[in-house]
Amino acid sequence: MYAHSQMTAAKTRGIAAARRCQRTNSSGRSARFNSSVKCAAGPSYKELLAVAEEAARAGAAIVQDAVDKPRNISSKSTSTDLVTETDLASEAAILAVLRKHFPTHAILGEEGGVTGDTNSEYLWCVDPLDGTTNFAHGYPSFAVLVACCKHATPVASTVVEFGGGPGTWVQRVYSASRNGGATMNGAPISVSGTRELVQSLVTTGFGYDHDAAWMANMGLFQTFTDVTRGVRRLGSAGVDMCHVACGLTEAYWEPKLKPWDQAAGALVVEEAGGTVTTMDGRAFSVFDRSVLVSNTHLHQQLLDIIEPVTTDLVVNKGADLTPFKVGTTVEGQDRTRTL
Numbered sequence: 001m002y003a004h005s006q007m008t009a010a011k012t013r014g015i016a017a018a019r020r021c022q023r024t025n026s027s028g029r030s031a032r033f034n035s036s037v038k039c040a041a042g043p044s045y046k047e048l049l050a051v052a053e054e055a056a057r058a059g060a061a062i063v064q065d066a067v068d069k070p071r072n073i074s075s076k077s078t079s080t081d082l083v084t085e086t087d088l089a090s091e092a093a094i095l096a097v098l099r100k101h102f103p104t105h106a107i108l109g110e111e112g113g114v115t116g117d118t119n120s121e122y123l124w125c126v127d128p129l130d131g132t133t134n135f136a137h138g139y140p141s142f143a144v145l146v147a148c149c150k151h152a153t154p155v156a157s158t159v160v161e162f163g164g165g166p167g168t169w170v171q172r173v174y175s176a177s178r179n180g181g182a183t184m185n186g187a188p189i190s191v192s193g194t195r196e197l198v199q200s201l202v203t204t205g206f207g208y209d210h211d212a213a214w215m216a217n218m219g220l221f222q223t224f225t226d227v228t229r230g231v232r233r234l235g236s237a238g239v240d241m242c243h244v245a246c247g248l249t250e251a252y253w254e255p256k257l258k259p260w261d262q263a264a265g266a267l268v269v270e271e272a273g274g275t276v277t278t279m280d281g282r283a284f285s286v287f288d289r290s291v292l293v294s295n296t297h298l299h300q301q302l303l304d305i306i307e308p309v310t311t312d313l314v315v316n317k318g319a320d321l322t323p324f325k326v327g328t329t330v331e332g333q334d335r336t337r338t339l
């Protein structure tokens with residue numbers, strides 16, 4: 001473990017920490033407290049999931065409508081960090097649903113930043129189109145990701161995966177609520193039972209910054225190519241995680257994802273019996289800047305390789321994996337919101 005101070009920071013990050021709820025009762029219903037005032041119970045996780053599904057399906061309808069049409073593509077933080085009109089339209093459709101049901105909840109959208117009541121204990125993380133590069137090329141896979149977090153913990157989420165290809169797109173809808181299990185198209189899913197790395201298929205991803213973390217992950221790609229059946233690089237973090245959840249693959253890791261990339265898929269994996277930690281083996285929160293998900297059986301074997309590389313990155317190579325701060329400028333873009 002490389003940084004005790006990171007763990008301390010992890011405990012204090014996020015929105016409205018001083019007002020956060022301290023308790024969740026056994027029915028899955030939550031009660032909100034600040035230092036002295038007791039507040040009304042919130043929605044159940046199942047109620048939150050119904051809204052997550054409605055919102056994700058609204059975004060997916062926009063993506064489906066656009067998927068075989070010409071795209072208007074622009075770039076964001078780097079020339080390879082793309083955004084299309086569909087990303088923006090999908091986010092607008094998702095936010096309209098969330099606002100209709102929960103006008104005061106905070107929302108962190110990839111394209112629009114933070115909106116809503118920043119004192120809310122609920123934070124919705126929205127990636128309106130995960131895998132934009134694939135979408136721009138008509139190449140599977142890409143997805144719509146919607147997660148409701150209570151503080152830094154996802155409690156309800158939906159991922160709509162687009163597979164297939166031009167003219168033959170198919171959607172898979174993954175959903176999960178905390179302690180309520182995970183489903184794909186309504187049927188329960190679970191992780192694979194594979195216990196040997198040499199029998200596993202794993203995935204990873206690479207961000208748009210070609211920095212020390214990106215370079216180190218190139219090394220991990222090589223290492224795991226040698227000790228597994230293969231490493232795939234699909235191009236959608238949400239889909240990668242859901243493929244672990246339904247047993248298609250055994251593991252996925254990536255440094256420097258954002259809350260909207262990882263919140264929805266992480267809950268689906270956990271509820272399918274998988275394990276989610278940071279790449280150096282700490283308990284995961286959606287604000288963390290590295291993630292390792294697995295079928296649980298292989299988690300320690302994966303960490304034995306990934307943890308030392310991650311520690312070396314921070315201690316010796318100056319990589320900044322400190323938690324994402326909601327309300328700060330996102331990689332040079334004007335998305336600043338003050339919480």
Ligand code: IPD
Binds near residue numbers: 238
């Ligand atoms: C990206 C995808 C990709 C991952 C990148 C993400 P975007 O999200 O999830 O698989 O490797 O790190 O940024 O930009 O397509 O929404």
Ligand code: CA
Binds near residue numbers: 127260
């Ligand atoms: Ca994404």
Ligand code: CA
Binds near residue numbers: 110129130131132
């Ligand atoms: Ca996106």
